[in-house]
Amino acid sequence: MGRYILRRILYAIPIAFGVSVVCFSLVYIAPGDPLQTVLPPDATAETVAIVKKAYGFDKPLPMQFLIWLGKVVTGDFGVSISTRRPVILEVSDALANTALLAMFAVPIAFFTGYVMGAVAGSFAGRWIDRVVTGAAVVGVSLPNYWLGIVLVIVFAVEYMLLPATGMGPNGSVGFNLLQWSNAQFLVLPVFTLSMIPIGILSRTTRAAVAEVRNQDFVQTLRAKGLSEWAVTRHVLKNAMPQVMAVMGLQFGYLLGGSILVETVFTWPGSGFLLSKAIINRDVPVLQGTILTLSMVFVATNLVVDLLQSLIDPRIRRG
Amino acid sequence: MASGNFLILRRPQSGRLEGRTAPIQRLAAVLALGASIVAGSTPVQAGGTLIVGMTAGDLPVTTGNPDQGFEGYRFVGYNLYNSLVLWDLSGAGDKAADIKPGLATEWNVDEANDKRWIFKLRQGVKWHDGCPFTADDVVWNFAYSGDEKAPQFNAAQFAQARAYLGTYAGVEKVDDHTVAFTTKFPDALFPYAMSYVLMISPCRAKEVNNNWTEYALKPSGTGPYKFDKMVPHQRMEFVPNADYWDKARVPKQDRLVLVPMPEASTRTAALLSGQVNWIEAPSPDAIERLKSAGMKIVTRVYPHHWSYQLNFVKGPFTDKRVRQAANYALNREDMKDLLNGLMLEQYATVPPSTAYYGHPLLYKYDPDKAKALLKEAGCLPCKVTFAISTSGSGQMQPLPMNELVKSQLDATGFEVTLNSMDWNALLQVGRGGVDASPDIHAINISRASQDPFNALIRHVWTGAWAPKGANWGHFGNPAVDKLIDGVLAEFDPAKRLALLTRLHELMNEEAVLIFVAHDLNPRAMSPKVQGFVQAQSWFQDLTPVSVTP
Numbered sequence: 001m002g003r004y005i006l007r008r009i010l011y012a013i014p015i016a017f018g019v020s021v022v023c024f025s026l027v028y029i030a031p032g033d034p035l036q037t038v039l040p041p042d043a044t045a046e047t048v049a050i051v052k053k054a055y056g057f058d059k060p061l062p063m064q065f066l067i068w069l070g071k072v073v074t075g076d077f078g079v080s081i082s083t084r085r086p087v088i089l090e091v092s093d094a095l096a097n098t099a100l101l102a103m104f105a106v107p108i109a110f111f112t113g114y115v116m117g118a119v120a121g122s123f124a125g126r127w128i129d130r131v132v133t134g135a136a137v138v139g140v141s142l143p144n145y146w147l148g149i150v151l152v153i154v155f156a157v158e159y160m161l162l163p164a165t166g167m168g169p170n171g172s173v174g175f176n177l178l179q180w181s182n183a184q185f186l187v188l189p190v191f192t193l194s195m196i197p198i199g200i201l202s203r204t205t206r207a208a209v210a211e212v213r214n215q216d217f218v219q220t221l222r223a224k225g226l227s228e229w230a231v232t233r234h235v236l237k238n239a240m241p242q243v244m245a246v247m248g249l250q251f252g253y254l255l256g257g258s259i260l261v262e263t264v265f266t267w268p269g270s271g272f273l274l275s276k277a278i279i280n281r282d283v284p285v286l287q288g289t290i291l292t293l294s295m296v297f298v299a300t301n302l303v304v305d306l307l308q309s310l311i312d313p314r315i316r317r318g
Numbered sequence: 319m320a321s322g323n324f325l326i327l328r329r330p331q332s333g334r335l336e337g338r339t340a341p342i343q344r345l346a347a348v349l350a351l352g353a354s355i356v357a358g359s360t361p362v363q364a365g366g367t368l369i370v371g372m373t374a375g376d377l378p379v380t381t382g383n384p385d386q387g388f389e390g391y392r393f394v395g396y397n398l399y400n401s402l403v404l405w406d407l408s409g410a411g412d413k414a415a416d417i418k419p420g421l422a423t424e425w426n427v428d429e430a431n432d433k434r435w436i437f438k439l440r441q442g443v444k445w446h447d448g449c450p451f452t453a454d455d456v457v458w459n460f461a462y463s464g465d466e467k468a469p470q471f472n473a474a475q476f477a478q479a480r481a482y483l484g485t486y487a488g489v490e491k492v493d494d495h496t497v498a499f500t501t502k503f504p505d506a507l508f509p510y511a512m513s514y515v516l517m518i519s520p521c522r523a524k525e526v527n528n529n530w531t532e533y534a535l536k537p538s539g540t541g542p543y544k545f546d547k548m549v550p551h552q553r554m555e556f557v558p559n560a561d562y563w564d565k566a567r568v569p570k571q572d573r574l575v576l577v578p579m580p581e582a583s584t585r586t587a588a589l590l591s592g593q594v595n596w597i598e599a600p601s602p603d604a605i606e607r608l609k610s611a612g613m614k615i616v617t618r619v620y621p622h623h624w625s626y627q628l629n630f631v632k633g634p635f636t637d638k639r640v641r642q643a644a645n646y647a648l649n650r651e652d653m654k655d656l657l658n659g660l661m662l663e664q665y666a667t668v669p670p671s672t673a674y675y676g677h678p679l680l681y682k683y684d685p686d687k688a689k690a691l692l693k694e695a696g697c698l699p700c701k702v703t704f705a706i707s708t709s710g711s712g713q714m715q716p717l718p719m720n721e722l723v724k725s726q727l728d729a730t731g732f733e734v735t736l737n738s739m740d741w742n743a744l745l746q747v748g749r750g751g752v753d754a755s756p757d758i759h760a761i762n763i764s765r766a767s768q769d770p771f772n773a774l775i776r777h778v779w780t781g782a783w784a785p786k787g788a789n790w791g792h793f794g795n796p797a798v799d800k801l802i803d804g805v806l807a808e809f810d811p812a813k814r815l816a817l818l819t820r821l822h823e824l825m826n827e828e829a830v831l832i833f834v835a836h837d838l839n840p841r842a843m844s845p846k847v848q849g850f851v852q853a854q855s856w857f858q859d860l861t862p863v864s865v866t867p
Contacts (some may be wrong), residue, residue: 054473208759
């Protein structure tokens, strides 16, 4: 098991390299200059040349990439072109803010989705299955930015129950989860963000539960004289590994931040940071954020795999 | 009567409403919620807190010349800092704003050398950190943004300042209260350029050892506001500078809070729910909702036009008749309806309230004339490609507006292809000029026409051919160049005004642009916001504003 974990961690290195190369190339293939945010609209060619030199963008691309790589290995992710703040600070702040959303959205999605899917799977083919599946499809199909805007109109504008935007009355600094005046800012974004995971998880659970129920051991349990509820407990436990894998992926996606939802709610998370960095072609921030997110994804997958083998000893890793 | 009292006496708890949402309860809830959100830990005071939702995607930088376009100047640049020359934003706003003394009290060109400008500096001015403002500070600032060898050189500021220092060649201290600028060639419009270059405190810079990341968190200028605090990407807070040298412009509000909110519907919701009390650029379809909620909608024409710059090297627009046809084909009233009235029909480069407007030839809607002109020019159907953006600062509602322009042009014999891209990609196309994009016949980048150079000259001067300047399509006309040389060498304002008027009229004669719309600079604010008069400018004076509790 230890060797397995070590191998998985070592795989992260070529993944990180590959991700960085792809990200770097994509930014440069896209039209638009990395110095957009610094240069005024009608900068002359002469100005552009001087600024490029000052920022090190006059070197050939492979050189720029290697210089960046060299710094990253020593922990220096560089400085954002638009704000001049260290990229590590930008990424960690943003990720922490998005993690706050994910931390609430994932459990809500998991429990809601699992219950819905379990109910649908246990009564597969009956009307309750159709109702639950229908609700799941609606959850996945609703554009989440539309849902966010509608929730804001209903809860913030019409009934003034919740705030419309932002992360706390004073921004993310000093955000105190234990105070309702701060925590209320979480409600609408978390609800919006959990819609799609609920849909996906309930569909996955339904399929897993339906499949497990058809296995021989279930019939054996019933023959043994177990109550339907006890049988269901066994079924749910067996269905869990599949669902956990999907949940892990969902957590990874949520950490990447939903650009749309975070823009609608002006939530200073990684999605908002990424979208601004893309629009501004802020290469250091893009590189740093994407690299960090991919590493988080790799780690999440590893944790999920280990959890799976914990729950189901038949899934042996190594 | 009894039930009415009962409703009033029930206090809402942390925003949750019990019972029906009667107007009085909603008002109480708004006040409670608004107060708790707005005040934070500090009590609400006399002048109030002005909270602004900006269209910018991020907070403008505080290291001198701001980014985020003119919105950065409007809320951060001109609030924390001054330039030598300021814009006069006072008055009722019935005339386009012009320049006035700032950190310089007067300026004139040297009698003996018309490439040398003498600026006399204002005395008794102090930086926010307490150091006195001197001529050395001015020289230091121009090295900050211009001299690569100076220890204080800042590459980002170099890029920001360069846009306005086209003719700048150098600055020197004459005495403690006077500096002299040298220009590359005689430039009568030089003072306008000086209005965009903001001065930061060398004292504070030395304190932080020229570390601009650190400086950004404690900027020091001479402006009417002092920096208080900031949460990066989220909010910035200013307080009044009680020692500001212009006593008439010490801010009346207690605190100014800036919040970036790039999404229009978010801004509307934030204003309606009381989270902010001022928003920039509400979307046209939100106006009715805002009005019915009692919000004030403020609009005024200003030097901002949404038009198309044309390709004068290749394609149908090289023929003046085709350019005129495009202008005759547009029904600008329909465009105004599309925007719920939030625009002024544009028939010339600058709005009629500008000093050098004159009597230009106006291309009023005449589709038959458009068709006839196209027939005469032998361009039927006239295939043209426009480069447009999906969004962007000042681009208004680019997609629906372009669709309407396309349908109107197509109806008279054009065949328009819209080539849409994101804002920065379009700016890149704009910077490259026609040589880099020969198959594009028009670009849709909205333009500021605040000062004579940016309004007129940069579109038609051969000296500003992209990539050197903003003359994207390489319009070149010897008579126009001569007129421009005359303007730049004319130091008498009255004579220069006549020349500028002639230039403006010439731009219409030649149909240099496809004129579409003058933006009306809409903003919405809570009825509690008092004292604001909108100027005809990209910049606004927030100092007289107060917020009633």
